Every structure is written in C-alpha cells, then in structure tokens.
Amino acid sequence: MKAISSMATRHVLADLAAASAQAGLPELEIESVGGVDAAKRVAAGESYDLVFLASDALARLAADGQVDPATVRPLVLxxxxxxxxxxxxxxxxxxxxxxxxxxxxxxxxxxxxxxxxxxxxxxxxxxxxxxxxxxxxxxxxxxxxxxxxxxxxxxxxxxxxxxxxxxxxxxxxxxxxxxxxxxxxxxxAIDTVFSSSVATTAADPAAAQAVLDFMGSDAAAQIKLAHSFGVPQ
CATH class of the missing domain: 3.40.190.10 (Periplasmic binding protein-like II)
Known part of the structure; x- marks a missing residue:
C-alpha cells in the first residue's frame, strides 16, 4: 500500500505505519516530500492509497475529486x-x-x-x-x-x-x-492540523480505511504524543 505525506509528519507516520502493520493491517510505504509538492503530485493524478497532508490541502484535493471526502479525518495537531x-x-x-x-x-x-x-x-x-x-x-x-x-x-x-x-x-x-x-x-500561536484520507486511486479502499481507523484510534494516541504532536479533538 502506497501513501504520500508532507515532511512534517514523516517520523510519526513511520511509527504509526509500523504499529498498524504489527496490528495485522497492510504494510504502508510512505513517500514524504514538501507538502506543496505532495499536493501537486496527487492533483496531477499520481496513484496512491492514502494521502496525509495539512487539512486545507486535503480539503482542496477532496473538492477536486483526488481523495474521498467521506474519509478525510484529522490525524495530528x-x-x-x-x-x-x-x-x-x-x-x-x-x-x-x-x-x-x-x-x-x-x-x-x-x-x-x-x-x-x-x-x-x-x-x-x-x-x-x-x-x-x-x-x-x-x-x-x-x-x-x-x-x-x-x-x-x-x-x-x-x-x-x-x-x-x-x-x-x-x-x-x-x-x-x-x-x-x-x-x-x-x-x-500557529497550529496546523494534519489530516488523512483515502485516495480515489486506492487499490483497496476498505483496507486503506482500516489503516486510517487504526491511526485515529486511542491505541495510536501515545505514538503521536511521543513525537510532540497533539491529538485533535
């Protein structure tokens, strides 16, 4: 399973992905680049299963049909x-x-x-x-x-x-x-909420959603806190 993210969340996502795999969910290969570049690549039609970006960037991608709006959810603060x-x-x-x-x-x-x-x-x-x-x-x-x-x-x-x-x-x-x-x-204060979503190009949307559900669960909260992120309410 492939994902793209901004650099700001690369470390926490690596640990979240590892914990998700340990829980029996599909392994996730995450490419982390500058957030602006990541959004451009998704908008250009590159194929991913999951997308992790700042909430406003994901909202634009959802409006344009690159990610499923129903799957967008806050991940870290x-x-x-x-x-x-x-x-x-x-x-x-x-x-x-x-x-x-x-x-x-x-x-x-x-x-x-x-x-x-x-x-x-x-x-x-x-x-x-x-x-x-x-x-x-x-x-x-x-x-x-x-x-x-x-x-x-x-x-x-x-x-x-x-x-x-x-x-x-x-x-x-x-x-x-x-x-x-x-x-x-x-x-x-300057606070940014980074969110997650299933891409419309996902090969198995249900499996991708299961990974997001794990990352948004209480079991994943301590991983986020350990990386100095807050847990969005």
Whole structure:
C-alpha cells in the first residue's frame, strides 16, 4: 500500500505505519516530500492509497475529486515552535514550554534577529502573514530565509544560516545543533492540523480505511504524543 505525506509528519507516520502493520493491517510505504509538492503530485493524478497532508490541502484535493471526502479525518495537531542555534546565549526551553510570554516578545525577537528561518507549507505561510499583519514586513522582510522543500529549519539553524527559526515542534525536537525556546504563545500561536484520507486511486479502499481507523484510534494516541504532536479533538 502506497501513501504520500508532507515532511512534517514523516517520523510519526513511520511509527504509526509500523504499529498498524504489527496490528495485522497492510504494510504502508510512505513517500514524504514538501507538502506543496505532495499536493501537486496527487492533483496531477499520481496513484496512491492514502494521502496525509495539512487539512486545507486535503480539503482542496477532496473538492477536486483526488481523495474521498467521506474519509478525510484529522490525524495530528502540530504547534509551531521557536528555536535558536545550540550555541546561542538565549535561555533553553522555557519551563512552561512556551517560547515567549506573549506576542510582544515574539515581535521583539524578530526585530533583533539577523536572519530568520521559516518553512514551506502552511506554517511558513502563516508566519509571513503574521509578520505582515504586525507591520514588520518592511523591517524584517529581507531577513527572512525560507528553507527549501524537504529541508528542515533545524538544518538552517545548525549550519548557522539563520539565528532564529520557526517550525513545527515535532520537526525541531531532537535535532542536533538546535536549542528549542518553546512553542509560540497563545496570542500568536500557529497550529496546523494534519489530516488523512483515502485516495480515489486506492487499490483497496476498505483496507486503506482500516489503516486510517487504526491511526485515529486511542491505541495510536501515545505514538503521536511521543513525537510532540497533539491529538485533535
């Protein structure tokens, strides 16, 4: 059984697929690429059994007939976090797990940063929109560095290409050369729900649906939490 996903969920999906196979369900081969590229490939008619993408991208594919709308379901909740290179003098992750007290702290950090790394996909788009909404585009716009599709912001931080980075927490946890300050505060949080669906090209839709049912079950919840994802309600 074949699937495609964005890079943001590749690790958690690998463990979910392994647990699903251990439960006696079909083995799943998952190709993880940039979310924008994944959506384009599905829209172009490439054949898959399952598709895992941000909810808005899946909604568009469902509307266009590439995935079965009746099978679309939330899979994981991802929060955007803030990080710096490990050698930075910024303090380590805050005890409460939040990078700054409020949006003012985030704005100040953006204004103080020399180079600001952000990702492709919905979280990166949301960050740029937030910066624009704060009226900071003119001030920090030329300092923004977008990671190429498939390249994590953590690598930009570790390689010294940026001194402040924004990406999903799950993509930053455990990466070398990175110190996580925490997730964005509630008044400027960027949360993305990644969803799952059965593709209309699925060879065995019922078997594909069984895999999704397992991934959405309580038995799979601990795997999601272990990868720093939330469980959508």
């Amino acid at each position: 991802s929060q955007v976090a803030v990080a710096v290179p490990s050698g930075s003098t910024e303090p380590a992750i805050r005890p409460e797990g939040v990078a700054f007290t409020d949006a003012d702290g985030v704005r100040e950090a953006l204004q103080a940063a020399t180079r600001i790394g952000y990702s492709t996909g919905p979280s990166g788009t949301a960050l740029v929109q937030m910066i624009d909404g704060w009226g900071l585009a003119g001030e920090v716009g030329d300092r923004l560095v977008q990671a190429h599709p498939g390249i994590p912001v953590a690598k930009l931080l570790a390689d010294g290409e940026v001194d402040l980075g924004f990406q999903q927490l799950s993509e930053l946890v455990g990466q070398p050369g990175v110190r996580i300050l925490g997730v964005l505060p509630a008044d400027c």
